[in-house]
Amino acid sequence: MSQEIVAQLVRELKLLKIEGEKDVYIGDDTLGTLEGLSSKKESAALVQESACEKKIASPEAKTHISKTSTPVVTKSSAVIVKDPVQENIIVYDVPQLVQIPPPPQFEIPDGTKEERYNWLKNRILNCPVCKEHVRPGKKVVCGVGSLNAKIFFCGEAPGGDEEIIGEPFVGKAGQLLTKIINAMGLQRSDVYIGNIMNWRPEMETDVGNRPPTQQEMNFCLPYLKAQIAIVQPQVIVALGATAVHGLLGHDPKRRMADVRGQWTTFANTPLMITFHPSYLLRNNTNKAKRVVWEDMLKVMEFTKMPISEKQQNFFLEG
Numbered sequence: 001m002s003q004e005i006v007a008q009l010v011r012e013l014k015l016l017k018i019e020g021e022k023d024v025y026i027g028d029d030t031l032g033t034l035e036g037l038s039s040k041k042e043s044a045a046l047v048q049e050s051a052c053e054k055k056i057a058s059p060e061a062k063t064h065i066s067k068t069s070t071p072v073v074t075k076s077s078a079v080i081v082k083d084p085v086q087e088n089i090i091v092y093d094v095p096q097l098v099q100i101p102p103p104p105q106f107e108i109p110d111g112t113k114e115e116r117y118n119w120l121k122n123r124i125l126n127c128p129v130c131k132e133h134v135r136p137g138k139k140v141v142c143g144v145g146s147l148n149a150k151i152f153f154c155g156e157a158p159g160g161d162e163e164i165i166g167e168p169f170v171g172k173a174g175q176l177l178t179k180i181i182n183a184m185g186l187q188r189s190d191v192y193i194g195n196i197m198n199w200r201p202e203m204e205t206d207v208g209n210r211p212p213t214q215q216e217m218n219f220c221l222p223y224l225k226a227q228i229a230i231v232q233p234q235v236i237v238a239l240g241a242t243a244v245h246g247l248l249g250h251d252p253k254r255r256m257a258d259v260r261g262q263w264t265t266f267a268n269t270p271l272m273i274t275f276h277p278s279y280l281l282r283n284n285t286n287k288a289k290r291v292v293w294e295d296m297l298k299v300m301e302f303t304k305m306p307i308s309e310k311q312q313n314f315f316l317e318g
């Protein structure tokens with residue numbers, strides 16, 4: 001019976017993975033059930049992680065299940081490095097190594113868009129909390145692009161490449177985002193590209209990324225909102241589940257498969273939800289590309305961009 005439960009859980013997780021979910025909330029009941037199964041050989045690997053995180057979890061700690069590879073558990077807590085290329089599903093916990101103060105409150109001084117943006121960028125890059133959480137020699141990252149952009153792409157957090165260069169989406173996922181933007185008939189400089197987070201969520205290793213905690217995202221959210229207020233885009237595109245959680249708040253029942261391709265609003269601005277480019281790096285099929293592309297067609301239509309027949313039909317064949 002217990003094997004069946006674990007097999008069912010793994011099936012469900014694999015489905016969620018295919019749908020592009022990066023994090024799955026586990027309630028205490030489920031965790032308890034998993035712990036109860038820990039004597040079973042078949043579930044040992046899964047439960048070992050789960051028990052480990054339960055031990056260190058504080059009441060408000062969030063438990064995630066992630067599609068990652070080789071677990072690297074740090075000395076201090078159960079941080080496990082993600083490797084999106086590999087297929088394993090393991091459980092890990094957000095470490096309690098980051099203490100985040102309440103979100104910053106500020107008012108951008110009056111001025112032109114450029115003056116307001118420069119003030120904000122300076123404020124973000126010198127934010128003591130952001131700086132404190134950036135690893136030595138690495139950079140705080142502020143959004144970039146046109147201050148008159150109609151489209152504001154919002155990702156989750158800088159990764160290894162971004163914290164070196166100090167610009168969002170410059171690594172592999174970023175290169176794919178640039179291709180998507182180009183396929184829409186635009187250049188990167190025509191749109192605005194930002195992240196929920198202004199720093200790469202810290203880990204004790206150089207390898208891999210972990211999703212930001214809700215507390216970390218809450219801290220950075222006023223900075224994102226201020227960028228939106230300056231740019232005043234016609235549309236925000238939320239890239240991936242973490243961006244959605246950051247913008248709309250954590251909802252364990254929300255599934256990317258249900259909300260992607262849907263319009264909602266954030267900061268009084270129409271918000272289109274789509275998969276993160278890294279999902280397409282993992283799931284490099286025409287079917288997956290078409291799904292994301294259809295979301296981009298909706299954005300193009302909404303912003304009254306010309307759409308050629310060729311663009312209309314991208315990724316339909318094969």
Ligand code: URA
Binds near residue numbers: 157195
């Ligand atoms: N992924 C993101 O969500 N943001 C980046 O800047 C890079 C990768």
